[in-house]
Amino acid sequence: MQYKKSPHSIDDQIELLKERGLTIDEKDLANHYLTHVSYYRLAGYWWPMQSDKEKHIFKEGSLFSDVIHLYNFDRELKLLVFDVIEKIEISLRTKLIYHLSHEYDPWWFENVSLFNDSQALIKTLYSLQEEVERSKETFMKEHKKKYKNDCRFPPAWKTLELTSFGGLSKLYGNLKNTIKSKDVIAEDFGAVNHTYLPSWLQSIAQIRNICAHHARLWNKNLPGTVKLLSKPPKAWIADVPKQHEFQRLYIHLCIMKYMVNIIAPENTFTKRLLNLFEKYPSVDPNALGMKENWEKEDLWK
Structure with a gap:
C-alpha cells in the first residue's frame, strides 16, 4: 500500500x-x-x-484554543525542565572531572581499564573526538596550538566541557563499580551508591533530548525506568507512583527536584511549576502523572 x-x-x-x-x-x-x-x-x-x-x-x-493552551503549556514546561537539567548537567560534569581526575589522572576517560564496556567507551570517545575537532572555544584552540605534539585528548577539565549530558551519563554509568569516585559522586547527589544514579541520569538525558529537540513532553510515554531508594537520605515523596506509572513525567520530575535541592537549595522549581499549572488551568495534571497535592510533599515544599 x-x-x-x-x-x-x-x-x-x-x-x-x-x-x-x-x-x-x-x-x-x-x-x-x-x-x-x-x-x-x-x-x-x-x-x-x-x-x-x-x-x-x-x-x-x-476546542482549538485548548490545543494551543496545551502546546504553549508544553513549550513553557520544557523551558522550565531544561533550566533545571542545566544545573544537574553542570554539577555532574564538575564532579566527574574533579573526582576522577584526582583519583586517577586527567585522562581517566581514555583509560579502558576503568570501564565495563570497552566498545561503548570507544563510541563515547569517538563522539568526544568530533566535539573536540569542531570546537571553536578559545581554550580548546589555545590547547591545540600549544600542545600540538600531544596526541592525547586535552585533559578532562577541557574535553568534558564539550560533552553532552548523554555523554556524561554514559561515562558515569560505564565506570566499573569498584571505582571509588563512582560511589562518591552518587553520594554527593543523595543516591547513596552507584546502584541508583545511572538510571536517574539516563532518564534525565532522555528528557533533555526531548526538550532540546522541541519534541512533545506533555502526555509523553517515557521509555525506560528508574531505580528508587527505599529510604532516601534527603526529603522525598510519601506517595510514590507504582512501577507502571513511571512512564509518566512526574516521578522523573521528582528525581530532578531531589537532585536540584542538593545542587541549588534555594531553587524555585516548585513555585515555577505551580505557576505554570495556574497559568494554564485547562491542562490536566494527570497527563503528566502528577499526584494529588504533590506540592505538599516534603520534597516539593
Missing part, C-alpha cells in the same frame, strides 16, 4: 479540522499557528481529544 495523500493548504487544514468536529472560533488564530507550527506537531496535542482515532473524529466540545 502506497501513501497517496497530497499536501493541504492552511485553509484546507482548518476546514478539515472543523469537519472532524474541532471547534475553531478564531480562524485568524488557527491560521497563525498552523502557519508557524506544523499540523502534525499540533496533532500530538489534539490526539487525546479524538473519540475515533482512525477517522480522526473529535469529541464533542473539543
Whole structure:
C-alpha cells in the first residue's frame, strides 16, 4: 500500500479540522499557528481529544484554543525542565572531572581499564573526538596550538566541557563499580551508591533530548525506568507512583527536584511549576502523572 495523500493548504487544514468536529472560533488564530507550527506537531496535542482515532473524529466540545493552551503549556514546561537539567548537567560534569581526575589522572576517560564496556567507551570517545575537532572555544584552540605534539585528548577539565549530558551519563554509568569516585559522586547527589544514579541520569538525558529537540513532553510515554531508594537520605515523596506509572513525567520530575535541592537549595522549581499549572488551568495534571497535592510533599515544599 502506497501513501497517496497530497499536501493541504492552511485553509484546507482548518476546514478539515472543523469537519472532524474541532471547534475553531478564531480562524485568524488557527491560521497563525498552523502557519508557524506544523499540523502534525499540533496533532500530538489534539490526539487525546479524538473519540475515533482512525477517522480522526473529535469529541464533542473539543476546542482549538485548548490545543494551543496545551502546546504553549508544553513549550513553557520544557523551558522550565531544561533550566533545571542545566544545573544537574553542570554539577555532574564538575564532579566527574574533579573526582576522577584526582583519583586517577586527567585522562581517566581514555583509560579502558576503568570501564565495563570497552566498545561503548570507544563510541563515547569517538563522539568526544568530533566535539573536540569542531570546537571553536578559545581554550580548546589555545590547547591545540600549544600542545600540538600531544596526541592525547586535552585533559578532562577541557574535553568534558564539550560533552553532552548523554555523554556524561554514559561515562558515569560505564565506570566499573569498584571505582571509588563512582560511589562518591552518587553520594554527593543523595543516591547513596552507584546502584541508583545511572538510571536517574539516563532518564534525565532522555528528557533533555526531548526538550532540546522541541519534541512533545506533555502526555509523553517515557521509555525506560528508574531505580528508587527505599529510604532516601534527603526529603522525598510519601506517595510514590507504582512501577507502571513511571512512564509518566512526574516521578522523573521528582528525581530532578531531589537532585536540584542538593545542587541549588534555594531553587524555585516548585513555585515555577505551580505557576505554570495556574497559568494554564485547562491542562490536566494527570497527563503528566502528577499526584494529588504533590506540592505538599516534603520534597516539593
